[in-house]
Structures are given as C-alpha cells and as structure tokens.
Amino acid sequence: MPGVAVAPSRPPGAPARPPPPVPSSQRPPSPTKNNDKKTQLESFCIDVSHQEMDRLVQHIQEIWDSFVFPAGEQGERTEVEWLPAKGVAMLLQQELGYGDDAELEDALRGSFADFLRAMPHINTRVDPNTGAVYFQVVPEPPRDAWVPRRHTVPVRSRADLTRRVCLKSRHARVIVPALEFEISPDGTRRHIDSLYNHITTAITNLGAHVRAAGGALSAEHRARIMETVVALNALLDVDEPWDFVVSDPSGASEVTPMEGVRVVEGEEAARADREDAAREAAEKAERERAAAAGGAGAEAAGAPAGRGGGGNMDTID
Numbered sequence: 001m002p003g004v005a006v007a008p009s010r011p012p013g014a015p016a017r018p019p020p021p022v023p024s025s026q027r028p029p030s031p032t033k034n035n036d037k038k039t040q041l042e043s044f045c046i047d048v049s050h051q052e053m054d055r056l057v058q059h060i061q062e063i064w065d066s067f068v069f070p071a072g073e074q075g076e077r078t079e080v081e082w083l084p085a086k087g088v089a090m091l092l093q094q095e096l097g098y099g100d101d102a103e104l105e106d107a108l109r110g111s112f113a114d115f116l117r118a119m120p121h122i123n124t125r126v127d128p129n130t131g132a133v134y135f136q137v138v139p140e141p142p143r144d145a146w147v148p149r150r151h152t153v154p155v156r157s158r159a160d161l162t163r164r165v166c167l168k169s170r171h172a173r174v175i176v177p178a179l180e181f182e183i184s185p186d187g188t189r190r191h192i193d194s195l196y197n198h199i200t201t202a203i204t205n206l207g208a209h210v211r212a213a214g215g216a217l218s219a220e221h222r223a224r225i226m227e228t229v230v231a232l233n234a235l236l237d238v239d240e241p242w243d244f245v246v247s248d249p250s251g252a253s254e255v256t257p258m259e260g261v262r263v264v265e266g267e268e269a270a271r272a273d274r275e276d277a278a279r280e281a282a283e284k285a286e287r288e289r290a291a292a293a294g295g296a297g298a299e300a301a302g303a304p305a306g307r308g309g310g311g312n313m314d315t316i317d
Contacts, residue, residue, distance in 0.1 A: 085133040148269035149251040152262040153244040161196035172248035
C-alpha cells in the first residue's frame, strides 16, 4: 500500500506481522464505532466467562502496543491509529496455536470481527468499499480526566459468579469485605473475566506465591495465606451472600449485568477508598502490636520469640 507508514518490526523470532496497519492519514472512511459500551459488554458476558478470553484480550493488547508504542508506553507513539482485523486474526492464530479461522472462531464463539465489536475498550471501523474491518484499542483516560468509581456487586448465588463479568482496569482493585481480602491493581494491563474467574485466578496466584517463596515465608505467614485460599474457595459455593467490590480511581472499570449493583463515583468513591485505607492501616497496626506482645510473652516464658498469638489475618500484605 504506497505511502502507508509501517510500524517497526516485532521482536526477533516473532511470527510474521499481519497486513500493514493504517495511519491516521489513510484511515478507512465511514467509521462505525462502539459507542454503547454497556450494551456491548452485556452482549459479550456469556462468552467472556471462560478462561480463554483473558488470554485473547491480552494478546490483542500486546499486538496493538507493538505497532502503536514499539518503544513502550513512555516512548514515542507511531502514526498508526487502526489495525486490520483480518491480519491480527492471522497473527493470533500463529501466536496462540489455532490451526485456522474455524478454530479461532470456536474459541471466540463467534467471528473475530464480532468479538472486537463486543469488547468495551475497542472501537471498530468498516471500509464501505471493501467491507474490511479495522479496530483500535481505546486508551484509558488520562489521569487529569479520572473520575473515581466504585461498584459493589452482590453475590447471592453461584450463578452470579458466572453470569456477571468485570472489566478490571489496571488501576482498579477488587475487595472482598467478607474476608478483608484484596486483589491489588495489576498496574500493566486490563483484565476482563467472570467474577468466578477473577476469584479463582487470585486463588491460583496465592498458591503460586507460597510455592515460589518456599522457605522465605514463615510457617505462620504460609498458614495465613493457605487459610485465605480455603476461605476464597468456600466463597465460590456461596453458602452465604457476599459482595464483590471494584474500586477504581480512574473510573475505567465496568461490571455487567448491572441490576442490583450499587455504584458510587467522584468524591463519595474517593472517600470510601480513604476509609478503606485508614481501616486497613489501623488493623495492620493492631496485628503488629498483638504480634509484638505475643512475642514478648513467649520470650518471658522461655519460648521462641515470634510464636505468640497475633490474631487472625485474612488480608494478605
């Protein structure tokens, strides 16, 4: 395509790139954009509830970044504003091991173009002359445009865990008040998944942390982590109602379906975050005082220090 600015090559050893991206000067005419994000995410909620989705979303983000920010997000942005859906689908097949279009569409449970249209953070355009679909990943809002938002999602049955979907921005944290447990912000990427998979991923990560840390963890710390793993697994049975809270200072996170979800934003959401932080700091200080007092008592009795009672600790620091 004469005159098209081509983004730098992918890293050595990567599969061949898809057809050339489209710079802003040659974008396809007559765009159709995904403006109704709530409707789009709702239409996608059934398909996104299986674990393959998060992997696909991450790879699409990586492909986009390799063309738009080849030197990283802090580097200079290229002129590329749109990528061809067909070419990126080919690249996904190569990188993720799908044999052909049919295998990819089976994983997506639909066409790749429909998958892109359903994503809440992706816009699409259709070239009226060729019918080719192009897409762009919508950036998260700049910090000066952030509006804090907090979703409190009621979990009242096991069906709630699979029918509700959360798009968690890289700045958001998930809080389970029933356990005083928190999933910290990722800091690098979005996660879109069912509530069930967000919790099971946390369980997997905690188990991996214990295995990787090995002897670096004290027996007490290891026991507390495994108690949390057991408690999280029990939550998945939903024997009692509990809440899944998404707190996002950027306001970019979403939950669907929204019935029964309590949403606060702006100063009210920011105040709730400050109250959480103050409560967590007070609880941590109390645990440390209890542990110190227990250690001192154990030493006075001739027992090894650090084995005294420190109270329960459900929040993993």
